[in-house]
Amino acid sequence: MNSIASIRAMVAKDVKSELRTRYALNALLMFVVTSVATIVFALRGDEPNIEILSGMFWVVIFFTAMAGLSRIFVSEEERGTTLTLQLVASPSVVYFGKLIFNSGLTLLLSSAVTLLYVVVFPTFVIKSMSIFACTVILGSLGFASAATLIAAIISKANTKGTLYPVLSFPILIPLLMTVMKLTSSSLEGNLFTAVLGEFQILVSYVLVLTAGSHLLFDHVWKD
């Protein structure tokens, strides 16, 4: 099997096992609803300004991602299937398979959060759709690129759940600051060309983190 087909099989396996148990998906969607509801209750009918809204938007995505993205490796450890996976697939295939699955999951979560925000907050009006769509897509890719390797690291640790956001936060900060800024400029309705610099940062972040994680993954994966 060539590597593209192997990666496809890897993703298909994860999607299938996820659809069978619905462990992450159901819990994460409930997590999204819970955290948005908490924000609504905290605001008590206030209409927050654009900066606060776009900040809170990514806060919800960050914590939801931190609750869900580590499953991808932790579940393999829990089911005891890590060794089998090490035997049947090369580390690159495993890494890219998990990366694609996590990117898809983050994208799904961000879409769910977007939908809820548009419905719940009257001030959350996306004026520049192109900026918003690119931000969410690149932001989700960035989240997944950094968080997948960290998920592999913490699957070997004792305190998995609490450690994950602690390890991810410093790595994700440049991404978070950029996407928060981009989201608020998409709500303000800026021109796409005005925020080109920020998109360059996002693209370089995704590329640097993906390439670096891919090179480092060998050392995490092989015992």
Next chain:
Amino acid sequence: MKAVKYLSIILITIVIIAGLCIPIVPEPKTLFEFPIIPGLEDKARNIFFHVPVAWTAVLGFLMALFYGFKYLQTRDLEYDIKSVSSAGIGMMFCLLATVTGSIWAKFNWGSFWNWDPRETSIFILLMIYGAYFALRSALGSDEVRARLSAVYAILAGLTAPFFIFIMPRIVGGLHPGAKGDTSGSTPITQLHMPINMRFVFFTGLIGFSLFFIWLLNIRIRAARVEYQLSITEH
């Protein structure tokens, strides 16, 4: 190592005496007078301590990263001992840099913390150090701990260019070299210091770096003994 020890003590003593005792006058005539920097006045003396300490905090992280990289190449636990020792001392200097900077910010910019790009960067560096040690304490065996913490240090190092080169460009700041600074926004700030201040400043940089090397040496030797003891106990 004796030479490093004594040299660092001598250099830091010079910096403390020169940095604190040389008077700051409006128009300096001799080498033993510093000029007044508008807006800084006597507070300018902190530059001889705050900047070298912050530099050493970064140096500690880079050394931890370098030895982590060497560990992944060779799988020799000696490098892990060096890596963690360097990170430990680096974290101490990072705390010192945060505290000295925060006090300076209070008296110069009005509040202890302003989320200026460089303040954010040192905060992130503290978070990385904290996460690094939290990760180490959560991992069981020596080999796994060494391997995964080295990977984490390298991954964290990959984001450093975003803090050093990119963030100060997009967020306005208060430190020299930030966006909107009239003297130009470059990562390496041009020095607008007279020759005698520059001398004390670089003496501080070298002195604190040597001090770091000396502390690192002690820490590595102690860690080696600890490791040997932990082996013989089991």
